[in-house]
Amino acid sequence: MIEMKKLEEVAAICLGFEGNVEHISDNLTELYRIREIKYPKYFKMNLLCKLGFIACDFLIEKHHELLAAQPDEVATIFFNKHASLASDHFHQHNLEAGELPSPAVFVYTLPNILNGELAIRYGWTGFNSFFVMNEKIEAEGIVQQVYLSQPFKYCVAGWVDTDLANETAIADLKLYKSI
């Protein structure tokens, strides 16, 4: 019999936005200013990373102890449906328009850059991954399975998706702590 380790949900945040990229980006930047975040690299991020970054700032506000965790005790696992499609679109557009491709756009054509941005910001060095799926429900069990593969003390996990066709962006993050 497998010994099921307990993961406790210690904080949660859900942010939802509607509108085109510029509009959602403005909303997020408004939050960035209201929350008095000082992190200039934020402005270089694509929408997916900005969204995950702001949501994570809320999560930490709800559970400050996360900042005191050892760097290798913190894992990040994200899920979404549209991967990095919005940035893919910009890069592809540049190529088709005959413009020079931009490194600043191309590096964001991978969804897991969000894990990287958070690792850079907070110094977290634990497990990190990005799963892509059709429905949020398919993510069920993944955090537990990762825990059994590679235990962590904390895990920032959840749905972070930007859907340009339907003009929505959702970050639904949870902070898990092993007990």
Next chain:
Amino acid sequence: MNRMINAYCIGGSIVNGWGTDLDIHWDNILRNTTSLKHYTLPDGTATYASFLDNEQWEELLTKYGHHYTKAALLCIEAINKATEQLTIDWTTTTIVLATTKGDIDLYATLKTINHNTLSFLPHLAAQLNVYYKPQKPVQIISNACISGSQAIQFGASQIRNGFAQTVIACGVDLLTLFTLQGFQCLKALSDKPAKPFDKDRNGVSLGEAASAIVLSNNPLPFRDKAVVACTHGITTNDANHISGPSRTGEGLYKAMMSVNSGMNQLPDAVSLHGTGTLFNDDMESIAMQRAGLEAIDCFGVKGAYGHTLGAAGVLESILSIYSLCFNIIPPTRGYSLSGTPALLNVAKAPVLKPLNTVLKCSSGFGGGNCALLFKKIND
């Protein structure tokens, strides 16, 4: 009492421009040849890349039908080849797909990517769900260049923890101008076939491929050769820049140390990531030195396959398993003189020696590092 179940590697395949016969792949690797060919970018810049040819694509379309996307065709071919001598009960089998970009070729034919759901990664998974009808929907890991290795880490752990009897980890990435011009704008493309760890290396070569590995709780030999298990898998992150590796190799070092301490001894050989860029290969050599592995025989195959991105971790794991099966450390195509801060023991010609363990390392954009240990089980 928690009796440890092992994740045995009981089947595997590689599909690229060399075809689908794994023994031919291994022979090509031992003969130190490359599948990379001269390729000219739209602006006239010369590079080297590895593609499937039109004949191969026609063959796949005829075999499986025109309703599948190219990435799906590659996955199906890789999974079918990996399982051809095995009896697979798909109702107890999980498929973990590793890819960075999936059906990226469809981008070029679209005016608005967002409205074309055919290019979405879940559509690739959906095609495999229809074809194989596995016990639960195909899971996709998209974690840059460690996707493939991480799919194996994740799959092997599901078996070790009793969540699955069989897991197939399949890595795939097509090669289009999207990626080629992307790497070009990062000034990361080599003008010659990639030369991992060599003093004259100046960038990556890219390749398209799919590769699948069958992991099982049943201790069958890998292609009737040797019983091999994936016993450890660790992922770390050491991002200090989203597209550049750590200077100190901290994350890779930690992943290697974690795997080494798990088995209480050093591995017999190391299959490195070895992209052929200045920074990556320098970083890996430093991590190897810090982990006390610089004298261990090591190799990299990206001078032969190019960097196959999401497929790389699986493809290179398959070759690591073959290395264990035949007790041969294969040569590193493109390497002749060391050009890394720490001198590594990179094989230039096949090295024959008894091998019981191979450490497989991957590193990627976003700061991810993944280390896997493959171990021969001599019962």
